[in-house]
Amino acid sequence: MIIEGFIALYIFMLAAFTGYEIISKVPVILHTPLMSGSNFVHGIVLVGTMVALGHAQTPLEQAIGFVAVILAAGNAVGGYVVTERMLEMFKTSKDDKKGDKA
Amino acid sequence: MSLIINLAYFAAAVLFIVGLKQMSSPTTARPGIIWAGVGMVIATLVTFVHPEISGGVNYTLIILGIAIGGALAWWSGKKVAMTDMPQMIALYNGMGGGAAAGIGAIYLLQATPETVTNTGLAIAVTGSLIGSVAFSGSLVAYAKLEGLMKKTFTFGGQQIVNIAIFAITVLLGFMMATSGGEIGSFSLLLFFVLALAFGVLMTLPIGGADMPVVISLYNALTGLAVGLKGIVLDNPALMIAGIVVGAAGTLLTQLMAKAMNRPIKNILFSQFGGSSGGAEEEIEGTMKEIQANDAGIMMAYAEKVIIVPGYGMAVAQAQHKIWEFTQLLQKRGVDVKFAIHPVAGRMPGHMNVLLAEAGVPYDIIFDLDEINEEFKTADVAMVIGANDVVNPVARTNPDSPIYGMPILNADQAQNVICVKRGKGAGFSGIENHLFYAENNQMLYGDGQKVAAELVASVKALG
DSSP: OOSOHHHHHHHHHHHHHHHHHHHHTOOGGGHHHHHHHHHHHGGGHHHHHHHHHHTOOSHHHHHHHHHHHHHHHHHHHHHHHHHHHHHHHOOOHHHHHHOOOO | OHHHHHHHHHHHHHHHHHHHHHTTSTTTHHHHHHHHHHHHHHHHHHHTTOTTOOOHHHHHHHHHHHHHHHHHHHHHHHHOOGGGHHHHHHHHHHHHHHHHHHHHHHHHHHOOTTTOOHHHHHHHHHHHHHHHHHHHHHHHHHHHHTTSSOSOOOOTTHHHHHHHHHHHHHHHHHHHHTSTTOOOHHHHHHHHHHHHHHHHHHHTTSOGGGHHHHHHHHHHHHHHHHHHHHHHTTOHHHHHHHHHHHHHHHHHHHHHHHHTTOOHHHHHHSOSSSSOOSOOOOOOSOOOBOOHHHHHHHHHTOSEEEEEEOHHHHHTTOHHHHHHHHHHHHHTTOEEEEEEOTTSSSSTTHHHHHHHHHTOOGGGEEEHHHHGGGGGGOSEEEEESOOGGGOTHHHHOTTSTTTTOOOOOGGGSSEEEEEESSSSOOTTOOOOGGGGSTTEEEEESOHHHHHHHHHHHHHHHO
């Protein structure tokens, strides 16, 4: 075990402050993409489901794990695709002159 | 081998934080999501050599699962219309919550007195509860916004039923967490069924207007659930990414609730729109009508025009025509700005996405704090598809249900034009006093048709 009791608590605390700090400076115009982006980031649960399915032993555990992997992959891939699509559209008046693909 | 895995997870955690940080500015947002994506790919690939994964069947299932889930999400994500983005985010978020609950279920099934501690069980149970609620709650939010479910669903004593279900679920969870690893399969099943039911029941009575806050809350909850699973699985990448999202999501939820002037507590535990919200003030004045042609000419000869778009504009798919109209005005030397209320779309920032899709550059789009003082100096304020967010009663009438909500001061412009599909009160059923104001004129018609007429009227001027 690499994360022992109190160390987990420290990581928890520091990560919480990091998350809070990152968002506090975000302009309103990016709130929707950012919600989507943070939604993508918790798609890391995919890694957890892979490990959980990886040591599943009974058919029931395998079934739950399989569904979990599908859901997690959907979270990660879907979150990425929609966030990227939204952010791709943001441009300034200056960019506008360079390439108007509309 | 373990060194490579740990390094990869560490790199992923760094990339996630850097990526989210970059997403906080429009100029670096796109590289931000790409960096986060790179982190995700690294973490996923390296997990294939994780020592805890064993058995050929399991490997096959993992690859198959990623292929199925990934392909479906890719396809749906590419296809979804920008107006439907909030429910799509809700759906993907729910999937993450479900995945976290699934990890918890496997952990609890495999628990034996030799392999687990009560602390580990408690964390697994908490994460499973939160993940399950986020899963079923997000699905209900998705169904509501997608129009698959009637807007609100209430019955007598609903609060009591909800509290009872929650209490039983927590009690079951507590029993499992203190069992030392001897968990009956019946109590485990009941625990998950009740947790899922609670998510559904909690979300059912919440109205569509409050849904963005709820989706954001579930996003934060999923993050928290993932973080807790990270502790259970001893996986720092999950922990850090999950908790960062949990904290960020909580703040985002607060910001949204504040913008809507609806405390989170009220959204979750009371029903909106049920009460009439006190006595209606007597409205003075009459509504005056204006034709699109006259409105177009008025704006063409103005010096400064502020456009206030609302979700109604996006529903009518008028944003492309409005942008065309804006460009015509700009060519005539009119200073055109867009004023966005925090809840102009279906969630904060949604309207910006919709305008960006139409090609409107973000440097002429301003949010409430930036532009509210400027309405005084504007010749024309055009409100299209918005209603409550420009209703002056929010400033003047303490009895109004929207009293205290920050609004855009469109009524302070020289002239106001409100584009509206028909007469009558808006989404929330509250009469808009702006429509009766001296300096206001109503322009009736479908948003897209009106916008096309505005374009034609300016073009006719040559």
